[in-house]
Amino acid sequence: MSVMTPTEFLGGAVPVDGYGPGFFRVGGKVHHGAVIVTETGVTPWQGLDDTAPLLALSGVVDVLFIGMGADVAFPPRDLTDALEAAGIMAEPMNSPSAARSYNVTLSEGRRVACALLPL
Structure with missing residues (x-):
């Protein structure tokens, strides 16, 4: 398991604490599978075809980092177009x-x- 470097977070915001094969530790709790993490918590996610919870972030976030698993890859163009239309800048990279x-x-x-997306 890889552990993230501790840092200061404002107002009780929830950080990603660590990750490993098939899981992420967020705010001290382990979550298996893909997740969406915001300052208020973590939500299970069904992956790149599950666009509704990402689009629901419109007006809540300005940037969405999309972790594509172990490797750098690009999400489907229709997803990034939909996010852009909703006012969300998507930045794909490895998880x-x-x-x-x-x-x-x-x-x-x-x-x-x-x-x-999990490693």
């Missing part, structure tokens, strides 16, 4: 990088979320 980027951006007090 470890997405988790770290989420934590850093969250610690800056910015409106951010991450959608993470």
Whole structure:
């Protein structure tokens, strides 16, 4: 398991604490499978075809880091187009990088979320 570097978070925001094969630890709790993480908590996610919970972040977040698993890949174009139309900037990267980027951006007090596919 990889453990994330502790940092300061404003107002009780929830960070990604660690990750490993098939799971993420968020706010001290282990979650198996894909997840969406916001400053208020974690939600199970069904993956790239499950667009509704991502689009529901419109007006709540400005940037969404999309963790594509162990490797860098691009999400389907229709997903990124839909997110852009909803006012959400999507940044695809591998899941470890997405988790770290989420934590850093969250610690800056910015409106951010991450959608993470497991390793």
